[in-house]
Amino acid sequence: MKVKYQIAFILLLSGWISACQNSDNNNGVQPKIQFINIPDNQLKSDPGATLVIEAEISSEEELTGIYYFVQRKDRNNHIQEVPYEYNFDKEKQNVHFKIELYTDENLTGIRIIAQGKNAKQEERVQIIVNSFVKFQMDKEKLITISGEKVEVKGTITPIGNVQSSYYETLNANKEVIHKENFQVAADGSFSFPVTPDENTSQLRLVVENKEGIGVTSLPVITGPxxxxxxxxxxxxxxxxxxxxxxxxxxxxxxxxxxxxxxxxxxxxxxxxxxxxxxxxxxxxxxxxxxxxxxxxxxxxxxxxxxxxxxxxxxxxxxxxxxxxxxxxxxxxxxxxxxxxxxxxxxxxxxxxxxxxxxxxxxxxxxxxxxxxxxxxxxxxxxxxxxxxxxxxxxxxxxxxxxxxxxx
Structure with missing residues (x-):
């Protein structure tokens, strides 16, 4: 089950972070993280776009790990982080870092940590998403059994002038499994059923009005x-x-x-x-x-x-x-x-x-x-x-x- 392995990885990564925080960075030369085409470590984007985050990471000693944390705000505007490990040849001292991030209204940034044998370096990129349509979801995540329907409810602002509205289900690799339209009522509310399977890991909602679009995403959990x-x-x-x-x-x-x-x-x-x-x-x-x-x-x-x-x-x-x-x-x-x-x-x-x-x-x-x-x-x-x-x-x-x- 994906969630089980993700929880185990988070616990392992938390222990690693704690160890790094307690280490003495003066024992070695810090790695360097140089972002490419990201002035002042800040990016601005409309929702629904795909941002490419690139950086050159170098170290005078062998790099032992590169980790990044995608930052999003929850419904209470608290910043939550999802950790990932960046795969690279561990024998290298210079790495070209490159990932893609799909922007939704809750995306706020990314934090990167480069770890050498004796020192680490951290850099952040702030992401400002200009969302023309705001979502207020009934739930922060969808939890259901594979093959069972679950109701998705919420509202959007501003109301009126909706030109299109659809949802997509995505797998763990962020590939679209299914796409379907849904209706938004005159008061901005919507409700529709979704039937995730064991491969579904995310639900993405997209609404466009005359000013632009808004995008929000919910994690989907179908296992223990x-x-x-x-x-x-x-x-x-x-x-x-x-x-x-x-x-x-x-x-x-x-x-x-x-x-x-x-x-x-x-x-x-x-x-x-x-x-x-x-x-x-x-x-x-x-x-x-x-x-x-x-x-x-x-x-x-x-x-x-x-x-x-x-x-x-x-x-x-x-x-x-x-x-x-x-x-x-x-x-x-x-x-x-x-x-x-x-x-x-x-x-x-x-x-x-x-x-x-x-x-x-x-x-x-x-x-x-x-x-x-x-x-x-x-x-x-x-x-x-x-x-x-x-x-x-x-x-x-x-x-x-x-x-x-x-x-």
């Missing part, structure tokens, strides 16, 4: 993804499978969160539950359907021995986690969508009057889309899960879940 909040972490698109050669195990503290058996055995104390389709078990239990079992499952529990073979947990009652209800048909006291990253929501699930006990088996009677359930983690944190999609039958059964979990 986690966002850290202040009090609550959000998990999206967690795909659990009944198939043992798939990902039957959920572990909120271990990426990619839906784990294989091999990953589960290496992270046993992080496994919170196991997904099993009880249709294909012994007649005594057949027909129960989709279930998840809390981490206190043992080899004698409801013919699920193959899922815990070789596991050593649990070790005593302290490891037992319990689901709130046996069945999703039971009444759940919280609305999943209204449970957000604030103290009021947290107080709801920390209410001592709530009963968080059950037999540790949760039956998805009809696996209703949107149905939610609560459970305790092994360290007593509380969490809420919601069904997004189910597919397949028997051992091919798959369930997609979103989660909100205490940090």
């Amino acid at each position: 993804y986690m966002e850290e909040g202040t009090l609550i972490n959000y998990y999206y698109n967690i795909k659990l499978t009944t198939a043992l050669d798939g990902t039957p195990y959920f572990a909120p503290d271990v990426k990619p969160y839906a784990l294989t058996m091999e990953q589960a055995r290496s992270n046993q104390q992080s496994i919170e539950f196991v997904f099993v389709n009880m249709v294909n078990v012994a007649p005594k239990w057949a027909g129960i359907g989709l279930c998840v079992f809390a981490n206190n499952i043992v080899a004698t529990t409801v013919a699920a021995s193959e899922y815990v073979e070789g596991m050593t947990y649990p070790e005593g009652d302290s490891n037992y986690r319990r689901f709130v209800y046996h069945s999703l048909m039971a009444e759940w006291p919280f609305d999943y969508d209204s449970f957000t990253d604030n103290q009021i929501s947290l107080n709801q699930i920390l209410n001592p009057e709530l009963d968080w006990t059950s037999n540790g088996i949760l039956r998805f009677n009809d696996a209703r889309h949107g149905a939610s359930f609560g459970f305790k983690l092994q360290d007593e944190r509380k969490a809420i899960g919601q069904i997004i999609k189910t597919e397949g039958e028997g051992y091919d059964a798959v369930i997609y879940l979103n989660f909100k979990c205490m940090r």
Whole structure:
């Protein structure tokens, strides 16, 4: 999954940056970054243009790395950076740096770091985009399952005089996969469905009026993804499978969160539950359907021995986690969508009057889309899960879940 590898790269790059910041640049001669045709390190552009950023990078000693950070503002006008590594022959001391940037209304600049063996140099380019059409998007990113529709909503200013409006879906290489027109209402609002696939990484919107054009872009996420909040972490698109050669195990503290058996055995104390389709078990239990079992499952529990073979947990009652209800048909006291990253929501699930006990088996009677359930983690944190999609039958059964979990 692209997002998983990007997160890992960001963490690796963050460690590298920290190491560079703590290094003593006086131990060596700094590399030089000389931009080409970029006066005063500033560029101006209309949206929808492709900017070419070129520089000559030289060093008296061997260059060990070149990194650049594309800077964009979010909906709160805070500058966010996306890091990239520039590939070059590491034995060289002189490198011609060249990249292309497609301009949208949020692009604000680029930062380049050239690292030598003992010193580094940093330069920035400010990018001013003269956007004639401004976007206010309902969401900052699109998170959905591959092949599922997601609604894109927003407004533009100024209203009226729209001559054309279309969107493009792009892959990781910024190549256009699909292009389609959408309508902008007289009040400047728009709404249209998009169905990303696993290759979609970005959605680009373009609107042109009599004065010029405006462009905005949204990242598209179709695989497992986690966002850290202040009090609550959000998990999206967690795909659990009944198939043992798939990902039957959920572990909120271990990426990619839906784990294989091999990953589960290496992270046993992080496994919170196991997904099993009880249709294909012994007649005594057949027909129960989709279930998840809390981490206190043992080899004698409801013919699920193959899922815990070789596991050593649990070790005593302290490891037992319990689901709130046996069945999703039971009444759940919280609305999943209204449970957000604030103290009021947290107080709801920390209410001592709530009963968080059950037999540790949760039956998805009809696996209703949107149905939610609560459970305790092994360290007593509380969490809420919601069904997004189910597919397949028997051992091919798959369930997609979103989660909100205490940090």
